Amino acid sequence: MVTNKEIAELIFPDIKETIEDLERKYPKRDLPEGAEVTRFAPSPTGFLHTGSLFTSMICHKVARDTNGVFYVRLEDTDTKREIEGSGEQLLKQLHLFNIVPDEGYLGDRQVGKYGPYIQSQRADLYKVVIKHLLEEGKAYPDFASPEELEEIRVKQEKEKLNPGYYGEFAKYRHISNDERKERILRGDSYVIRYKSQGDHNNKIPVSDLVHGDFEIAENDLDIVIFKSDGLPTYHFAHVCDDHFMRTTTVIRGEEWIASLPIHVQLFKDLGWETPKYAHLPVIMKIGENGNKRKLSKRLDNEAAVSYFLKDGYPSEALVMYLMTIANSNFEEWIFEHKFEHMEEFKFSFSKMSLEGALFDMGKVNFFAKEILGKKTKYEIRDMAKAYASEFNPQLLSLIERDEEYFMEIMNIEREKENPRKDYEKFGDLYEKISFFYSDLYEETCKNGLIFNEKFSNEVIKEVLTNIKNRLSLDQDEQSWFGNMKEIGESVGFAPNGKLVKQNPDMYRGSVGDVAEMIRIALTTKKNSPNLYYVMKILKKEECDRRFDNLISKL
RNA sequence: GGCCUGUUGGAGAAGCGGCUUAACUCACCACCCUUUCACGGUGGCAUUCAAGGGUUCGAAUCCCUUACAGGUCACCA
Numbered sequence: 001m002v003t004n005k006e007i008a009e010l011i012f013p014d015i016k017e018t019i020e021d022l023e024r025k026y027p028k029r030d031l032p033e034g035a036e037v038t039r040f041a042p043s044p045t046g047f048l049h050t051g052s053l054f055t056s057m058i059c060h061k062v063a064r065d066t067n068g069v070f071y072v073r074l075e076d077t078d079t080k081r082e083i084e085g086s087g088e089q090l091l092k093q094l095h096l097f098n099i100v101p102d103e104g105y106l107g108d109r110q111v112g113k114y115g116p117y118i119q120s121q122r123a124d125l126y127k128v129v130i131k132h133l134l135e136e137g138k139a140y141p142d143f144a145s146p147e148e149l150e151e152i153r154v155k156q157e158k159e160k161l162n163p164g165y166y167g168e169f170a171k172y173r174h175i176s177n178d179e180r181k182e183r184i185l186r187g188d189s190y191v192i193r194y195k196s197q198g199d200h201n202n203k204i205p206v207s208d209l210v211h212g213d214f215e216i217a218e219n220d221l222d223i224v225i226f227k228s229d230g231l232p233t234y235h236f237a238h239v240c241d242d243h244f245m246r247t248t249t250v251i252r253g254e255e256w257i258a259s260l261p262i263h264v265q266l267f268k269d270l271g272w273e274t275p276k277y278a279h280l281p282v283i284m285k286i287g288e289n290g291n292k293r294k295l296s297k298r299l300d301n302e303a304a305v306s307y308f309l310k311d312g313y314p315s316e317a318l319v320m321y322l323m324t325i326a327n328s329n330f331e332e333w334i335f336e337h338k339f340e341h342m343e344e345f346k347f348s349f350s351k352m353s354l355e356g357a358l359f360d361m362g363k364v365n366f367f368a369k370e371i372l373g374k375k376t377k378y379e380i381r382d383m384a385k386a387y388a389s390e391f392n393p394q395l396l397s398l399i400e401r402d403e404e405y406f407m408e409i410m411n412i413e414r415e416k417e418n419p420r421k422d423y424e425k426f427g428d429l430y431e432k433i434s435f436f437y438s439d440l441y442e443e444t445c446k447n448g449l450i451f452n453e454k455f456s457n458e459v460i461k462e463v464l465t466n467i468k469n470r471l472s473l474d475q476d477e478q479s480w481f482g483n484m485k486e487i488g489e490s491v492g493f494a495p496n497g498k499l500v501k502q503n504p505d506m507y508r509g510s511v512g513d514v515a516e517m518i519r520i521a522l523t524t525k526k527n528s529p530n531l532y533y534v535m536k537i538l539k540k541e542e543c544d545r546r547f548d549n550l551i552s553k554l
Numbered sequence: 555g556g557c558c559u560g561u562u563g564g565a566g567a568a569g570c571g572g573c574u575u576a577a578c579u580c581a582c583c584a585c586c587c588u589u590u591c592a593c594g595g596u597g598g599c600a601u602u603c604a605a606g607g608g609u610u611c612g613a614a615u616c617c618c619u620u621a622c623a624g625g626u627c628a629c630c631a
Contacts, residue, residue, distance in 0.1 A: 043631055078630055146629090162556070163627060191629050200557095216558065227629040234631050257558065258626035281560095282625080292623065324579080328567050331579050353567070356624070360565055363580050373593090418593050481589055496589060515590030527591060534591095 002177035008134035010184055011141065011192075017128045026114055026244040035068035037248045039104070040094075041241075043075045044087040048305045049297055050359070051253065051283050052090075053097060054322045058280065059251045060099045061323075061347045068248070071104030073241060074118040077231040087118075093305055097315045114245040119237055126232040129240055129270070130192055130225060138269065139225065141190040142172045143183055162200065164221045165193065173222055192226035194236075198265055206260055209249070209278035209349040219261035235259060239266040242275055249276045254356075278349055283325065284356040295359055302359055312387040312426025316341075317368035324363070327351040339370045368424035377411040384410075387426040395430045398437065408537055409436050412529040422529055435523045436537065441546070444524045449550070451520055452513065457554040459508065463517050466491055468547040473540050477532045488514040521550050 029037060040056040042048075063070035072094075074087050091107030094100070103112035110117050133139035144152075144165070152169050156162065172180075173195060184190070198218035207213050225236035232240070242250055257279050267274040285300050287293040295303040302308070308318050323330045323342060333345050372380065381403060388396035399406045410433075413420040423429060434440040451460055470487050473480065485495040492508040494500045500510045519528055522543060528534055535543050 041631090045631080075631065081630070142629095149628090157555095160555075211559075214558075221627095224629050229629075231629095233629070237631095253625095254559080255625060255631095260558095279559095284624080294624085324566070328578095331566080332568095335579080355560055357566060360580070363566070366580055413592075416593085420592055422592070478589095485589070510589095512590055519590070525591095529591070531590060 002181045004137045004177065005135050007141070007177055007180055007184075008131045010181060011134065012127050012131045015124065015127045015131050017124070019129060019132050022125065022128060022244060026246065029069070029246045031069070032067060034066050035248075036062050036066045037069045037071070037246055038063045038251055039071050039073055039242070039245065039247050040099075040101070041073045041075050041238075041252075042087075042090050043078060043081070044090065045078070045081045045083055046086055046297065048090050048093040050295060050303050050305055050318075050322075053094075053099075053305050053318070054283060054326070055251060055253060055280055056094060056099050057097070057319055057322055058278075058326055058347065060101075062249060062251065063102070064343070065347055069102050071112060071114070071245065072101045072106070072117065073245065074105045075234070075237065076118060076120050077227075077234070077237060079120075079229065079231070093309070096309060097305070097319055117245075119241070120231065122237075122241070123230060123232075125244065126226070126237065126240055130232075130236075133194070133225075134192070137195070139192050139194050140173055141180055141184065142170075142193045142222070142224070143188050143190045144172060166196065166200075166220045166222055170222045189228050191224045191228050193222040194225045194266070196220050196222050196265065197269075198261070204261065204264065206264060207277070208257075209276055210281075210352045211257070211279060211354060216257075216261055219265050221262070223262055235262050235266065239263055239270070239272070243267070243270070243272045247275050249278060251278045251280065254279045254282050281352070281354060281356040284358050286358065292356065292358065294356075300359075302361060308364075310391050310427070312384075312391065312429070313364065313368050313424070314371045314383065317364055317371050317424075320367045320371075321360075321364045323347075325353075325357045328353060339367070339374055365424045369421040372423050373414075373419045373421040377407040377414060380410045380414075381407050384426050384429060392427070392430065395426065398430060398434070401437070405436075405537075406433075409433050409529075412533040412537075420529065435525065435528075436534075438542065441524065445549075449520055449524055452516060454509070455513070455517070460517055461551050461554045462491055463488070463493075463514055464521055464547050464551055467514070467518055468544055468551075473535055473543075480532050484514060484518075485511050522546055 031037070038059040040052075040059045042052055042056075060070045062068070072091065076082055076087070087105065088107040091101075091105070103114070104110065104117040116122055130139060142165075148171070149165070152165065153163055156164075156169070170193075173193070196219055198220045200217050200220040202218040203215040204218050205213060206216050223235055224233050226232055238250075241247075260277065260279075264274055283295045284292040285295050285302075287299075297303045305318070308315070320330075320334060320339070320342060323334075323345070327345075327347055329351050330342075330345060334342060337344075375383065381399070384406075385396065385399055388394075388399060412422075423432065435444065466487050467484070471480070471483055475483065488511050489495055493514050494503075494507040494510045497510045497512060500507050515531060516526065519531055519534075520526060522531075522538065523534060538546075
């Protein structure tokens with residue numbers, strides 16, 4: 001009779017450590033009462049997903065709020081899907097959103113006493129636990145081929161039974177150790193499965209920080225814990241790692257709820273304390289068929305955080321927006337705190353909605369405008385340069401032509417109680433301010449300027465000529481505007497819109513129309529910052545030059 | 555299909571049995587701000603909380619059924 005111990009030894013002859021050794025190596029963390037240890041555990045299979053940013057933001061926040069620890073663990077057990085370099089990229093992007101781990105995998109290095117923080121480097125640790133399980137007869141090698149598994153599946157489907165490897169279908173659960181030994185020695189390929197003692201008809205109570213308490217069927221599947229490539233599966237790695245890294249709260253996406261029975265079973269059977277769980281709602285989007293669906297990296301560009309980075313959104317805007325999804329009371333709080341920063345906000349799981357929110361780009365834009373509106377011209381310059389040097393060389397060269405000039409432009413009506421909110425992202429800055437630069441202005445003029453078709457070229461010419469000759473910039477804004485009204489009136493434009501409404505036949509239009517003509521002539525656009533300041537920055541000579549040029553062409 | 559979860563305006567949501575003729579934010583619309591573009595302000599936008607049934611003096615709030623939606627059922631995480 002071959003014993004369990006012999007099988008364990010046969011499979012893992014080199015593993016000498018025991019679970020007790022590991023317990024000593026990774027002792028309980030010495031943290032103050034109430035401190036939470038959280039972790040973000042991405043797979044290096046691509047760039048940061050907006051949903052992952054959401055999760056990591058909350059992990060980070062919970063640790064900060066409780067003076068705990070937030071660490072990152074790289075879950076690279078799926079070697080087939082791994083994308084070279086994406087781990088570093090992930091961490092870099094996290095950093096750009098101000099989510100900086102205290103410990104763990106940091107992209108270029110690992111920091112902390114509970115490592116290694118890369119799963120592929122922890123293979124031996126998992127083996128120690130599995131060897132123990134094997135010795136105890138709680139796990140067994142499974143020699144089923146893909147074909148055999150397929151056969152089982154088909155049979156179960158036909159008989160309308162629950163799918164999976166369990167009970168009578170778990171063929172290799174029931175073979176003798178003698179046969180196991182023989183097959184292993186023969187070189188048969190195998191995985192290791194956990195021998196479930198659970199009963200599908202049993203309901204177990206589970207507790208979740210956001211979903212509250214509910215019941216769920218016990219796991220009766222003999223799940224794979226050790227793959228034939230020598231690495232553990234997610235379920236097993238999660239249990240071992242979060243135990244030995246001493247995680248107190250596991251925060252992850254809702255898609256994991258279904259496998260919760262597996263995880264609590266493993267924790268319980270191993271005699272380890274189960275961490276608290278928080279399963280977060282998934283961020284959604286309306287799909288082509290009109291139904292909600294998960295934000296998809298393939299279909300939705302807002303699903304990748306790189307999209308926001310490339311477009312030059314202020315990173316706080318996305319984070320603040322995500323926080324409004326996370327906690328419904330955050331909006332009110334951040335309004336009260338003038339959009340400054342959110343460190344002092346207290347996050348709570350109970351204030352989280354259970355339903356996945358539709359991603360709202362409009363609201364991200366709103367936050368972005370608020371945030372940029374609050375920045376000083378120096379901050380704007382630094383942010384713009386940082387963005388431009390990475391993503392937008394065109395903008396960078398524009399800024400570098402003359403930084404003072406650039407700041408002057410960005411400072412229009414900025415230093416006041418309620419600053420203008422002209423900009424939401426740096427990605428469209430170039431287009432919005434290029435008219436301030438003569439060569440770029442000329443460039444746009446080549447395509448022709450589009451004036452209000454209400455007015456003939458003759459009228460426009462008449463107005464612009466008068467403005468050019470009679471509008472002075474050497475006065476304050478009030479007088480300047482009065483001056484403009486005066487000139488308008490002299491060529492048949494009412495000083496305000498009301499008068500036009502009252503006597504439509506007496507006027508050609510209102511000052512509004514005059515201002516629009518000037519604006520289009522000078523900026524090529526219908527919308528621009530305050531005209532007075534635009535003209536001041538452009539200076540009299542340049543304005544005149546633009547007017548003359550245009551008048552001669554009309 | 556089984557199991558789990560959810561369903562309040564265009565979007566995010568508050569609400570936890572009477573104080574709700576349902577807060578607040580975004581979006582949208584209208585008006586005002588002696589005057590452009592903005593900023594700001596005021597007002598409008600759910601007689602009703604997926605539908606039906608029940609419990610109750612009283613329900614968006616408790617219970618049941620139905621509908622709809624999401625998640626999950628891998629040697630992927």
